[in-house]
Amino acid sequence: MEDAATSASDSGDGDGGGTRESGEQGGQPKKQRSFWKELPLLIGIALILALLIKTFLVQAFSIPSDSMQNTLQQGDRVLVDKLTPWFGSEPERGEVVVFHDPANWLAGEPTATPNPLQRVLGWIGLMPSSNEKDLIKRVIGVAGDTVECKGTGPLKVNGHALNDTFVYAGNTPCSVDDQGGQFKVKVPKGKIWVMGDHRQNSLDSRYHQQDKNHGFVPVDNVIGRAIVIAWPPTRWNTLPIPDAFDQNLSAAAPGALGLAGAVPLVLWRRHRLAGGPTGGNPRVSSDGTAG
Known part of the structure; x- marks a missing residue:
C-alpha cells in the first residue's frame, strides 16, 4: 500500500510511469525547527506570561x-x-x-x-522590583x-x-x-x-x-x-x-442600635393596647393585634 505522500504525488501525471519521490513535488513534511531557533520564541512567550501574571495575578x-x-x-x-x-x-x-x-x-x-538585568526581571515580575x-x-x-x-x-x-x-x-x-x-x-x-x-x-x-x-x-x-x-x-x-x-469586631451600625432600642418600646405599646396592666384601649379587642 502506498503512503499518503506518494498518493498525493500521483495525481495528474498522466504517464502511468509509476510513482515519484514526494520530495520532487514539494510534499515532504517540513523539517522541525531546531531547539535553538525556537528558543527565542519560547522565551518571548514566557516573558509575556510572566508579565501578565505579575499584572493581574x-x-x-x-x-x-x-x-x-x-x-x-x-x-x-x-x-x-x-x-x-x-x-x-x-x-x-x-x-x-x-x-x-x-x-x-x-x-x-x-x-x-x-x-x-534586575530591572528587567523586576519589571516582568520574575524577581521583586527594587525601585x-x-x-x-x-x-x-x-x-x-x-x-x-x-x-x-x-x-x-x-x-x-x-x-x-x-x-x-x-x-x-x-x-x-x-x-x-x-x-x-x-x-x-x-x-x-x-x-x-x-x-x-x-x-x-x-x-x-x-x-x-x-x-x-x-x-x-x-x-x-x-x-x-x-x-x-x-x-x-x-x-x-x-x-x-476571628471574634466579632464589627462596629454596631446606627440602624442596628436604633432597632435594638425600638424593640422594648414596640413591645410595651402592644401590651398597652392589648389591655395590659398599663391600661386598656377600648378601640382594640383583647384577642386582636396592634399594628
Whole structure:
C-alpha cells in the first residue's frame, strides 16, 4: 500500500510511469525547527506570561525591614495576590497587605540601585522590583472601625481587645510615646488603618497622622494581600489571618442600635393596647393585634 505522500504525488501525471519521490513535488513534511531557533520564541512567550501574571495575578515582593517581625523577616520574598482586588474585594482586618506609599512615608529611606538585568526581571515580575515605593503592614481597622491604644495596650478595635499573639516577642501591643503611639481614630470610608507586627520598630499609620490622609491608607493604594512566604525555602509558610481577628469586631451600625432600642418600646405599646396592666384601649379587642 502506498503512503499518503506518494498518493498525493500521483495525481495528474498522466504517464502511468509509476510513482515519484514526494520530495520532487514539494510534499515532504517540513523539517522541525531546531531547539535553538525556537528558543527565542519560547522565551518571548514566557516573558509575556510572566508579565501578565505579575499584572493581574501574583507578584513577588522583597521584605526590606524588620517592621513585620516575627511574621516576616528581612530578606523574605512574599507572593501577593493581585487578582482578588480586581473583583471588588477590599482588605479585611488581619490581612498582611502590600500598598503603594500613600503620602511619602518612605521619605529618607535608602533606595536600591538595581543593575539592568534586575530591572528587567523586576519589571516582568520574575524577581521583586527594587525601585517601587511600596510598604507591607497588617490591616488593623477598616472603614467604620474605631481603633484605640492606651498605655501599653491592649490594642482595641471597636472596644474589643485584640489578643495580639502575632506581635513581636518583647513588644507591647501599644507604644507609650507622644508621637502617635497613643491614639483613638475612626477609619473613614475608603481607607484602612495599618500597623506593623514589630510594634516598637514600625513607622506605620500611628506615626503619619499629620499627613494628608491622617495616617490612613487609601484602599486604592493597596496592591494586594500577601499570601505566602516563597523564599527562602526554609521560611516557606502561608500568611493566614490570626485568630485574634476571628471574634466579632464589627462596629454596631446606627440602624442596628436604633432597632435594638425600638424593640422594648414596640413591645410595651402592644401590651398597652392589648389591655395590659398599663391600661386598656377600648378601640382594640383583647384577642386582636396592634399594628
